[in-house]
Amino acid sequence: MASEATPGDTWTIAQIADEFAITHRAVRHYEDLGLISPERRGTQRVYHRRDRTRLNLILRGKRLGFPLEEIRTIIDLYDAPRGKRSQLEYALGQIDERRADLEARRRDLDAALDELDTFESRCRADLGALKPTQRTSPTG
Amino acid sequence: MASEATPGDTWTIAQIADEFAITHRAVRHYEDLGLISPERRGTQRVYHRRDRTRLNLILRGKRLGFPLEEIRTIIDLYDAPRGKRSQLEYALGQIDERRADLEARRRDLDAALDELDTFESRCRADLGALKPTQRTSPTG
């Protein structure tokens, strides 16, 4: 057998890159920017569940168009220490900012979808008015 | 008076840049990429309502994280000629693609908002459990 020595739940960079459909270069890039920080066994990187969680957040953030630096602050927020009151209050403040941002995006998104719908209606109307072309079934 | 010679409804690049809170360089960049195409009076650019409409779409597209090239195909779709049946059918196809994309984004967005909500609840719970500190009002 090749290498099935994954005792707990760890992954190599190749497995991670493969699973998330990204290149090892991208994975390393995210690490360079501090978005993930895999364990090191000697020189090699060992990825844990925590890293996968973060990668999911990273990729979703990217799909939503956030820059990596901003994504980092978000993930950091999610597993920042929140033992002290001041930390929790800071986190709550950050949460409000984030939510405002996301909701603004959703408004834009909904507006875009609405326009798309009305545009489709116009197109369908145009198409219907163009030619009441061939009916395959007997109309009567 | 300086220059109020706006007979119909036209704007200079400075006015446009100002109104949309972007730089003239950005405006010209969008033109370079074919996202807008203002009239030319001699050498000067003259912007019309059509250009403003497009700029609104551009900026919303940007807020949603779309690349400019993709934004261009979208706006072009919106005012493409749709006189012939084939054109309309092509447009309808494009619309479906766009909608799928936007809806996927909305799913990501909603997921992000949900996680934010549950995270906030955790934070608030932590905060409440931390210290039932000073009550300003008489509790009983």
Next chain:
DNA sequence: ATCCTGCTTTACGTTTACGTCAACGTCAAG
């Protein structure tokens, strides 16, 4: 005629997010 202001083009610089070698380490297999 000249100056100033605003607009124009040209072109190189910058940031983000990686791609793409290059060159070397390493560990199990032959």
Next chain:
DNA sequence: CTTGACGTTGACGTAAACGTAAAGCAGGAT
């Protein structure tokens, strides 16, 4: 002990989306 397969660190390249001079034109004010 050499060969691969896989992993590592530079380091330069690239595409997108502008930023930032640099330098010239053009029309009104002085």
